[in-house]
Amino acid sequence: MAELLIVDDELHVVQRLANLVPWASIGIGRVHTAQSAYEALELLAEHPVDIVLSDIRMPGMTGLDLAERLQAGWPKTRCILLSGFAEFEYAKEAMVRGTADYLLKPVKDEELLATVERVLRRLQAEWAQVLSQERALRTLRENLPQLRGTLLTELLQGRRYAREGLVNRMRMLELPALLGEPFTLLLVRMEDPFPSYDAHSLALLEYAIANMAEELFAPQFELWPGRDAHGYLVFVLKAADSSYGEGGESEMLRQLERTAAKLQQAIRTYLKGTVTILLSRWGTFPDELLPVYDNTLTALRQRIGSEPELLLTVHGEAELPLAGVSPIASLYELPTLTQLLEAGQWSALEERTSRIFEELRRIGTESEEHLLEVFFTVSSAATQLAHKNGRLLSELAGGVYEKLLKGTPYRSFHQLQEWTADLLVRLQRSSEEEAKDSRKRIIQQVHQFVEQHLADDVSLQAIASYVYLHPVYVSKIYKLETGENLSDYVYRVRMDKAAQLLLNSQEKIYEIAARIGYQRAHSFIHVFKKHTGLTPQEYRDKHLSPC
The missing domain is CATH 1.20.272 (Zinc Finger, Delta Prime; domain 3)
Incomplete structure (x- = not known):
């Protein structure tokens, strides 16, 4: 069920729209109310609101301003504006600021329901498009090369995956069926002049080399290209036919070496640079991927070093200075x-x-x-x-x-x-x-700000800006630490301050309203009566009357 937020500085308007309109009939499950745009922003930070129904003319921040803030901070929340002023400029500006619709007061319930339902259906259609399987698959295919390379890099760096999870991930990325199968690694170290390339040119170069390798090794071998943490290109190769005809493994090895040499020559001829290529020993995927890779790196360090444009097939284990010594x-x-x-x-x-x-x-x-x-x-x-x-x-x-x-x-x-x-x-x-301790300091800063700026903007956004944190984080941390919603705290401080001023000052009701952040005295009177059961004047008379 969707959630709706009604915003209007007139309390009776908010109450009528919230309680008398049959919102459930169009799929609205919860209705929130606010009497200012500032209060609306606090509620938006705490609740997953789908549609905001707001008056345009409100003191302080207008409905148009609220619509603009919605577009910036809650792009998936739709705004419908209400106005009693049938002026084209309002409607035009409302549409510029990203509102979903615009209605003129007074509006009939049937028209209001129809408009909200129409906006809600459009919103649901947008989400359906975002979540559609077709779109997800299209996005996946567009990013397959990068996702495949990332997975191989993670495995080469030692990231552990549950066997079933790895199989599912590889199947999703349309990688060769390698589980339990023999494989070999082709490691390519790029040399002069490639290391001097900028990041963009280097990415294009790697893409070109991967395409060359794919072209040369297919169809006898299936390839999985990637890049390791040292900047070397790494290809996992699996023989398309494990028997490989007459000659068996020896012929397969010769074919790999011949093709690797062709790749080296093609890079020199067409990309104008040199590379060193190593072919690893055979292993079984995935258990031996990391040992085979480490073994190949060791061979590169021990047998080739900095010598350029060599081709080496690694047989057996690398020569270790101390047999049997290995890292944890x-x-x-x-x-x-x-x-x-x-x-x-x-x-x-x-x-x-x-x-x-x-x-x-x-x-x-x-x-x-x-x-x-x-x-x-x-x-x-x-x-x-x-x-x-x-x-x-x-x-x-x-x-x-x-x-x-x-x-x-x-x-x-x-x-x-x-x-x-x-x-x-x-x-x-x-x-x-x-x-x-950090959260406690945040709470202290919040309390200090509210007490010092009660007559000004004490919205969630203003408080969050003061403590240099995101509004959603501030709201959740405050509730976690105090057990109270931040908006409830601000409301309580306002009412306590109002009661104090009523009993300890000679200020008029409208002056006290302004001191605690209410631009209109009648809004303050409604809220105070709801809180205490008495109007401000009744409260003052009752507590100051002589015994």
Whole structure:
């Protein structure tokens, strides 16, 4: 069901339209009311309003101004303006400011319902178009190359996906059916003069190389192109026919090498530049994607270095300086420990550290260098978090920081595990306390602003601008911290201030109304009577009359 907001400074008009018009008959499930454009903006920040029905002539911010604010801040909310002035200039300006329709007062209920229903149906049709499967698929197809490349980059950086989720994602992106299948990687390092290209030219170049590779390797191989964090082009290749006829794997390898050489030559001839190309060993997707990729990078570093325009097929494992030594892989998966800390994803951090220590246990709990690797990585992530927040790690970590300086945590597996758990608990506690303190400061600033500007604009937008935050965030944080809507607080402060002035000053009713932000005395009188059961004059007479 849709939501409607009625805005008019005349209380009786708002009440009649809200309570006597059968809105439910056209699909309106909830009706909100406001007696000023400022109050309307506060309600819009708190509720998913579909249509605003507003008078044009209102004190302070007019209906035309409100329509303009709607267009800027709530582009999917439609505005219908009401006016008692049958002047073409109003209608013309209303349409310029993005209103959905314009009606002249007095308006019959049937005409009003028909207009709102018509606007509502148009809005629903727009959303249907946005959510249509055809449009979604068209958008997906337009962005397929980028989405495919992003997924491969994430996998090469160690992001973990549930098996079924990865299969579904790859199917959606129309990628080769690779699960459980053998694959090889083609890694392309671009050389002179390509590194000097600007970002736009480099993107076009990468697109051209991907098209060349597709043309040369098809139909014998299916390709999945991407780009890694080092700027190398990476292609996942799967043989279209696993048997590959006579010669089997040897013939497949020769074909790959011949085609890779053709790609290298085509880039030199048509793109006027050089590249180094590596063909990886074979692996099974997805379990061996990361090891095969790391193995290929190691071969690039060890066997090629900075030498340009070479072609290498990587056979077996890369030559490691110390056989059997490997990094703690889960330390470097995406999202990284630093990213998890910055996002405050504490449960994900707990799960990640459990896997890190399980991996460390498998490698050997007495491996001093692996203990150091974990210790330095965790320390670095924690220090970066503290400094990004303008704090010292010693302030956030307390006694845990002293252990860091002494180096005791990495002396044994259990000491490191306990130290890491203690550090994360302290960081989480500090982060939560900091967030709570920050929210308290925001509430104090809000109260200060309202009390000092009660006679002026104390709308949600004005308050949000004062504390340099988004109106929706301010509204939600205020409700979270105080249990009260911000608009209710402003209303309560106004009524309390009015009662105080009525009893402790000789000011006239219209002067008190202006002091608390009401431009029209009769609007103040209606609101005050609704709040206390008495008009301002009755309230003053009752409490000041001699006993």
